[in-house]
Amino acid sequence: MLSAADNELLTRTGPDTPMGRYFRSFWLPVALSRELPEADGPPMRVKVMGEDLIAFRASDGRVGLVEPVCAHRGANLYFGRNEEGGIRCVYHGWKFSVDGHCMEMPNVPAAAAYRNKLGIRAYPTREFAEMVWAWMGPARGQPERPLDALPALPALEVGLVPDGHRFVSKKLQQCNWAQSIEGALDTAHFSFLHMPAPKVAETIHPDANADQKRLGWMRDDPLPRFSFVEHAAGFAAGAARNADAGDLYWRISQYLVPNHSLAPNALPGENYQGQTWVPITDTECWIYTYAWNPERPLSEAERAKLAAGHGVLAETGPDFVPLSRRENEYRLDREDQRLRTYTGVRGVSEQDAMIQDSQGLIADRTREHLTPTDAAVVRFRRVALAGASALAEGTLPAAAQDGEAYRLRSGSWVAPRELSFAEVMMQRFASKAGQAPVPINGDMT
Ligand code: FES
Ligand SMILES: [Fe+2]
Known part of the structure; x- marks a missing residue:
């Protein structure tokens, strides 16, 4: 829960607001x-x-x-x-x-x-x-x-990989920026929002393939335990669920001040995804969406899939307005909701957009009841509010001058239960913060 004053502070980004000035320092x-x-x-x-x-x-x-x-x-x-x-x-x-x-x-x-x-x-x-x-x-x-x-440009890895290794787009989100990035950092909701309908979920075969396995772990453990590593650009949030044989399935996301989040899905070798929120007004924002692979160019088939909406990328018209949006109730299909998907809305990005918009044009955080699985949301608010408040008192955000601090990855990993989050980060990324290796062909201008 936030006070009404903090909710205003978090969500308002006009030129004369503390959060607006904070955004404008990046x-x-x-x-x-x-x-x-x-x-x-x-x-x-x-x-x-x-x-x-x-x-x-x-x-x-x-x-x-x-x-x-x-x-x-x-x-x-x-x-x-x-x-x-x-x-x-x-x-x-x-x-x-x-x-x-x-x-x-x-x-x-x-x-x-x-x-x-x-x-x-x-x-x-x-x-x-x-x-x-x-x-x-x-x-x-x-x-x-x-x-x-x-300030320094943030050295997001998507911009450091060679051309051809990335796909970049954007999508309109019809609500305030902060509840939308909260949705990205709230990785606990995957156990519900993005699941098949319960009857279909029952039939997930844990041995079918890697995707089915992950889906099964998320279905079976709706109460992930969160851990954090703080770093110069924000924090990495790890959510651990029970996996097979006593192991834990970790989904690790990144929050990078003031408005970036990296998605928790990728296993090594898979494409990474991330998003950057830029308010249009306080009740609408553009979300810049991107996928990249540090190791190889994206195939034509992958590009076509991303362009049609996949993961954090939405299916949009040429104006980047999602085809599923407020005005058409996200093309909700109640029959589909009954028989096939948890929401009746097609697409992970579309499901996220629907539920984030549904919290109101600007979510009222004075009336919520938070649980332990909201830990990343709470931490995001704390970091963003502290940054805006510090700037209001004259302290420029250090991350704005430290582009290299943004060269990070997020992703998932299966690890023995006894490993700490820091050890999991070392196993998955060879870096406690999730730092990406220095690019060979990269170009920072
Ligand atoms: S030149 Fe006269 S209004 Fe622009
Ligand atoms: Fe989601």
Whole structure:
């Protein structure tokens, strides 16, 4: 349970809120690179944490992220012309660079004092892991944000593997960001939400294959025991369930401040998955979803499967809006719920979206009753609230300057019962925190 004040603190990310300022002290994805496929192509509207912006790819390939309000008389630059190194307002032809600098003011006399001195708010951008990242700290040129104070890009492994080893997408989530990331860290719910219908679950054969085995362990143990390893970017959460012959089945997820989570499923050799939450407003967010394999390129069949929705990746339209969503009740099929699946909703991502949305546009945490299996949720809240509160008192988050701290993996493992979580992490990742090995062909820009 949280107090009403802490619930507000956790969930509100507008520019003048403590959590909003905390988010703005990190790089955040604001678009997929492929949404801006060509230089001088059409600009796109981007809304991030309540701020209406436009993104455009300039002639040199750089991405501008600017407020769309022309400095002359406020015409919207979304309707502008993206041409020769800047976006030009079509009202009277003022033109702005990716840095927000006003490059041309054709209706201003050459001698005017303000000529070439004006600008619009612009945020620095980088591209990494097929996403456009922005740093939305105080506006460029303002004294409180020297450019040399830019944070480090988080060295998420999905961006370090060679091209071809990853698949990146995004999906709209129609609720507040925090309850949605809580859903990802609450790995206990797999024993229910993602199960077959009880009658079907009864027929899971523990010896059929590895997937069936895992499903059986989750079916049979709805009360996983949580352990944690804290690290510079957040924490690894291990949930242990009874497996065969007295062993434990560990599902290990990662929370990386302020808004990333790595999924707990992968055994060594399998594809890893992760998600990054970026609020659009306080009642909607984009979730950037990604899968990668450090050891080999993803096959065409795997790409097709991921594109159609698999694991944390949703089945979406070309606008990245999930086909199953609030408006159509997630295409819930009660017959399917009776006979085949626990929810009647098709797809793990869709089941997650449905249940997270169902907690309300912004979950009311003052009325909940937490249990020991909510341990990762509780820890997430503690870490996020502490980070936002510390920043409000002047302490910048150390993780924002430590990109390497994000080079982590999550995944699952079967281990003898007597091993501690730290020992399990060592067995699974050869690192207590779950650190990924240094990439050979990787490229950090
Ligand atoms: S309003 Fe944009 S140039 Fe006049
Ligand atoms: Fe889930």
